[in-house]
Amino acid sequence: MRKLLTIALALALAACGGGGGGGSSSGTPAPPTPSSTFSDPTTYSSAATASLDGATEASAVTRHQLVLGGTTLNYTATAGHLTAAAPTTGAPEASFFYVAYTLDGADPATRPVTFFYNGGPGSATVWLHLGSFGPRRLATDVPSTATPAPFPLVDNAESLLDVSDLVFVDAVGCGFSEAIAPNVNRTFWGVDQDAAVFRDFVTRYLAANHRTASPKFLFGESYGTTRSAVLANLLESAGTSLDGVILQSSVLNYNSNCSVFTPSTVSCAGFLPSYAAVGAWLNLASPSPPVSALPDYMAQMRTVASTQYDPAVRAFLATHAPPDAALVAQLAGETGLGAPQWQAHFNMDSIYFHSNLVPGSVIGLYDGRMTAALGTALASGGDPSSTYIDSSFASAIVQYLGNELGYTTPSSYVLLSNAINVWNFSHDGKPLPDTIPDLAAALAHDPQLRIFSANGYHDLVTPFYVTELDFARMGSVPGLGVKIYQGGHMTYLDNVARPQEKSDLAAFYRSATTASKEFAAGASSVASVPAETRLRVGAQMPPAVMERPLLGVWVPEALRHATPAPPTRGDALEAQVEGKLRSEFDSARGEHAGELTREEARAAGLGYIVRHFDAMDVRGAGAVRFEDVKQFMRERGARLPR
Numbered sequence: 001m002r003k004l005l006t007i008a009l010a011l012a013l014a015a016c017g018g019g020g021g022g023g024s025s026s027g028t029p030a031p032p033t034p035s036s037t038f039s040d041p042t043t044y045s046s047a048a049t050a051s052l053d054g055a056t057e058a059s060a061v062t063r064h065q066l067v068l069g070g071t072t073l074n075y076t077a078t079a080g081h082l083t084a085a086a087p088t089t090g091a092p093e094a095s096f097f098y099v100a101y102t103l104d105g106a107d108p109a110t111r112p113v114t115f116f117y118n119g120g121p122g123s124a125t126v127w128l129h130l131g132s133f134g135p136r137r138l139a140t141d142v143p144s145t146a147t148p149a150p151f152p153l154v155d156n157a158e159s160l161l162d163v164s165d166l167v168f169v170d171a172v173g174c175g176f177s178e179a180i181a182p183n184v185n186r187t188f189w190g191v192d193q194d195a196a197v198f199r200d201f202v203t204r205y206l207a208a209n210h211r212t213a214s215p216k217f218l219f220g221e222s223y224g225t226t227r228s229a230v231l232a233n234l235l236e237s238a239g240t241s242l243d244g245v246i247l248q249s250s251v252l253n254y255n256s257n258c259s260v261f262t263p264s265t266v267s268c269a270g271f272l273p274s275y276a277a278v279g280a281w282l283n284l285a286s287p288s289p290p291v292s293a294l295p296d297y298m299a300q301m302r303t304v305a306s307t308q309y310d311p312a313v314r315a316f317l318a319t320h321a322p323p324d325a326a327l328v329a330q331l332a333g334e335t336g337l338g339a340p341q342w343q344a345h346f347n348m349d350s351i352y353f354h355s356n357l358v359p360g361s362v363i364g365l366y367d368g369r370m371t372a373a374l375g376t377a378l379a380s381g382g383d384p385s386s387t388y389i390d391s392s393f394a395s396a397i398v399q400y401l402g403n404e405l406g407y408t409t410p411s412s413y414v415l416l417s418n419a420i421n422v423w424n425f426s427h428d429g430k431p432l433p434d435t436i437p438d439l440a441a442a443l444a445h446d447p448q449l450r451i452f453s454a455n456g457y458h459d460l461v462t463p464f465y466v467t468e469l470d471f472a473r474m475g476s477v478p479g480l481g482v483k484i485y486q487g488g489h490m491t492y493l494d495n496v497a498r499p500q501e502k503s504d505l506a507a508f509y510r511s512a513t514t515a516s517k518e519f520a521a522g523a524s525s526v527a528s529v530p531a532e533t534r535l536r537v538g539a540q541m542p543p544a545v546m547e548r549p550l551l552g553v554w555v556p557e558a559l560r561h562a563t564p565a566p567p568t569r570g571d572a573l574e575a576q577v578e579g580k581l582r583s584e585f586d587s588a589r590g591e592h593a594g595e596l597t598r599e600e601a602r603a604a605g606l607g608y609i610v611r612h613f614d615a616m617d618v619r620g621a622g623a624v625r626f627e628d629v630k631q632f633m634r635e636r637g638a639r640l641p642r
Contacts, residue, residue, distance in 0.1 A: 040080070044097075044176045044411040046547065048186040048422060051179040055083050055095035057208075060406035063104070066135045066155055068162045074104040075135065075161060079407035082208060083180065084200035087238060087605040093183055096201045097176035098169040099405065100209075101135055101161055112164035112215040112243065112509060115202055117171065119223025119251075120550065121194065122419030124175035126397045128221055128248075129168040131389075132492040133160040133502065136404075138396055140389055142493045143369035143458075145378060150392040153400060158492075158502035163509045164217060167205060172197060174417040176409060190424030191433045195230035202231075203240060215513045216240065221248040222462060222489065229435035229442070230427070236445035237584055239607015244450040244512035245442070246505070249459055249489045250467045252439065254425065254432035255564035257466060257553050259350045262560040265317065268347050269310035270466035273301040275335040275353055277457040278368030282358065284336025291486070294457060298484070301334065302465060313347050350460040350552060354383075365552050367488025368458045382551055385488055390415075394544040402541055413544040420548060425555055428580070430565040432555065436473050437568065437576045440639070443477065444577055445608055447637035450479040450512035454501055456487040456494075461552045473569040475639075481508060574641050578630065581640075585609075585626045595623040 038060035042052070059080025066073045078100045084093045103111065116132075118125045130138050130153070137156040141147045160166060170177040171194060173185035188197045206212045216235075220228035225247040232245050254260050258268035279285040280297060289297040308327060316323055323346045332339040337348075337357050345352050354363045364370040364385025372378035372387075381387040394415055401407045427433035443449055453471070455464035464484045471480060483504050487494035491501055568576050588604035590596040601609040601624075609616065609629060616624045616632045634640055 038080075038406050038408075040176075040407065040409040042409060042411070044178045044409065046173045046178075046185065046414040046417040046419075048173070048189070048418070049184045050173075051181040051184045052095055053181055055081060055092065055178075055180050057082055062404070062406050064135065066159060066161060068157065068159060071162065073161055076102050076104055077135075077405050078102070079401060079405040081176070082201065082204050084197050084204055087200060087203065088603065092180040093197050093200060094172045094177065094179045094188060096169055096172070098167055098201075098205070099129065099401075100165065100167040100205075102165040102209075103161060106165075108209075108211055109213040110215070110513075112217055112513060113206075113211050114160070114164045114166055114217040114219050114246075115205075116166065116168045116219045117198070117224045117227065118221050119225070119227065120174070120416060120420055121171065121189070121223045121227075121423050122174055122417040122548065123223070123550075124170045124397075124413065124415050125168045126175075126393050126413075126415055126544075127490060128219070130393060130396055130400065131490055132248075132498075133158060133505070134166055134168065135159050135161055136400065138389075138392055140392070140493050141495065142385070142388070142487075142490075143367055145370060145372070145384065145388050149388075150395050151389075153396055158498045160502065160505060163506050165211075165214075169198075169201060171419075173419050174414045176411055176413060185419070186422060189419045189422060191226065191230060191427040193424070195227055195234055198227060198231050199234040199238060199240075202235060203238070206240070212240075215243040215509075217244045217246060217509070217512070218242065219246040219248065222251060224248070225250040225252055226254075226433055226435050229438040230433075232442035232449070233438045233445070233580070236442050236449075237608050238605055239611050241446060242442070242449055244452065244508065245439075246508070247451065247453045247467075248491075249455055249462045250453060250470070251462045251553055252436055252467065252470045253434040253567060254553070254555065255430075255434050256470055256567060257462070258347070259461075259552055260432065260555055260560065261562075261564060264347050264349055266564050267310050267313040267317070268349055269305045269313055270469055271348065271350055271353075271460070271463045272305040272309050272331075272335075273298050273465045274368070274457065274460055274463040275337070275348065276301045278363065278460065279334070279336030279357065281369045281458060282336065282363075282371070284357065286333045286336070288336075294486070295484075298457065302468075304330075304334065305465060316346050350463075354460055364488060365460045366490065367456070367493075368460045369488065381549060386549065386551075389493070390546065390549075394546065398541050398544050408541050410542070412542045415544050415546045416548050416550060418547045420550070420554060421556070423556075425559060428576075431559055431562045432565065434565055434567065436470055437573060437580060440474055440573060440577045441580045443474075443479075444581065444633050444638035444640060448479065450508065451477070451481070452505065452508045453480070453482045454491060454504075455482070455484050456489060456491040456497070457484055458487060459489045459491075461489050470567075473567055473573055475570070479512075571641065574639055578640050581630070581633075582626050585629060590623070592623065595621075595625055597623050 059078045062077050081095045116128045118127050138151040139154050172188040179185045218228045258264050258266040280288045328339050328342045331342045361371045361373050362379050365383045367385035370385040372384035378384045425432050485491040485497035487497040491497040590600045598613045616628045
């Protein structure tokens with residue numbers, strides 16, 4: 001049961017600049033102050049060259065209840081905007097739209113706060129917001145395609161609200177998030193630029209809501225995991241220490257995902273276990289194992305992929321000699337795709353597999369268990385696992401924001417923007433991002449940082465075995481946990497997987513925080529709750545839009561022919577991490593070459609050095625060298641070259 005209380009106050013900044021709804025055009029944004037309105041008059045744009053002249057930090061605030069495990073949680077929902085500002089100058093960068101759910105009466109010093117975002121790049125955070133672990137979710141019942149649309153919006157029995165406060169935030173140029181002049185949306189459409197402005201939003205949210213002492217977590221999905229790896233390192237370097245990073249359906253290294261490249265120059269061996277899982281679910285594998293035996297079958301397929309298929313693919317790519325007929329027959333039996341198709345497409349990419357596994361039908365890329373006959377509406381978009389859910393998420397987010405959270409605007413909510421068409425994928429001097437070094441650099445800042453990776457067996461976009469191979473480059477990481485669930489890219493949509501993932505996440509939060517506490521029983525600030533009511537607001541928002549549907553991991557055509565960067569591991573990875581850390585240090589440009597004072601580090605935004613300056617300044621010189629920083633990290637357990 002869900003019982004909604006009343007509209008509370010809206011938060012706003014007094015405008016000191018013109019245009020775009022008003023707002024500050026320079027300087028660090030002031031703390032939010034009460035206002036009397038929650039209907040946002042601003043018109044937001046997803047265009048590449050769009051920007052606001054200024055921005056108002058305004059929010060609709062409502063109070064609600066949710067019953068989890070027999071415990072009634074009173075919570076506050078805040079929907080609106082906060083302004084990300086440049087860390088060294090305080091100049092406004094972008095106005096971020098977010099929805100936060102906070103437990104009433106909880107101690108902010110011990111209550112975790114988690115930042116959620118989808119990927120794309122260019123995707124709003126609607127899928128995680130209304131599909132995963134928020135207080136409300138759409139009941140899709142996937143992989144069934146029989147539930148009529150629109151799906152019902154129900155109380156979420158697996159919400160993480162009993163574990164953490166939840167902040168769902170949209171990237172610049174989607175949802176209702178937009179750049180602030182002189183920036184334009186495209187200013188932040190790149191791997192490094194996007195992560196940096198997200199850092200500044202997180203910093204702003206923590207300061208504005210007095211949450212700097214709270215345990216802090218990131219939760220990114222798909223390209224959001226690429227963002228998380230870079231963002232985690234940026235936050236740690238800036239002095240914002242994280243407790244945990246949750247990676248949902250990871251694409252941490254574009255160079256290891258064979259579907260990115262055409263013609264493929266990367267082995268698709270990391271996809272093979274997922275092909276076999278889909279074939280088994282559809283009873284096409286011979287023999288098809290029962291669902292209960294899937295983990296054992298996947299262990300077997302990992303061995304086949306690593307010891308048989310991958311060496312054969314590498315030899316095939318090098319010589320183009322026909323593959324071994326016995327191996328081709330074995331692959332056909334294990335996946336259900338015929339031997340002639342394997343013979344013709346031996347380095348099997350996911351697009352070919354999903355188009356040819358079931359004759360006369362297409363299967364889902366994001367969830368390979370879902371099928372649609374060619375010529376039907378469900379098959380029209382090329383991926384039934386997306387087509388089936390998209391319209392319900394598009395309609396639900398508009399109705400939910402207006403009817404239940406009290407936020408309206410004349411703008412269209414942009415689910416997927418055109419950002420990906422012009423996205424700058426370059427990172428660390430390479431055409432496509434490899435963010436394993438970023439994740440390793442975050443661990444160098446804080447070896448106690450915990451990482452939780454969740455994947456679906458039936459995801460053909462970001463296969464679980466590719467993620468495992470990417471992680472293997474870092475060697476043994478004590479704080480890393482990997483869980484694979486029944487389901488596709490969005491495992492949380494599966495009614496079997498979602499409760500399992502919620503339980504695993506709750507355990508992860510307990511292990512990542514310094515002390516296990518029962519947050520759900522926090523004292524409530526609400527005395528009583530009236531009978532069921534539904535908020536109704538006068539303004540009607542236009543329908544949500546999807547400017548560019550996505551089919552899998554996508555990059556511009558020119559990059560599909562790029563030479564993939566070879567992955568580093570072991571000593572080479574440690575040297576790469578050291579290079580990233582040294583580059584951050586050197587970019588501060590202290591008065592004395594090779595040294596930084598505390599104030600120079602602060603001015604450069606190197607909060608990590610500021611926070612630990614006294615421990616790093618072992619010479620008592622009032623300045624630290626990079627070797628001092630490196631030695632401090634090594635003493636805390638960082639893996640860096642000697």
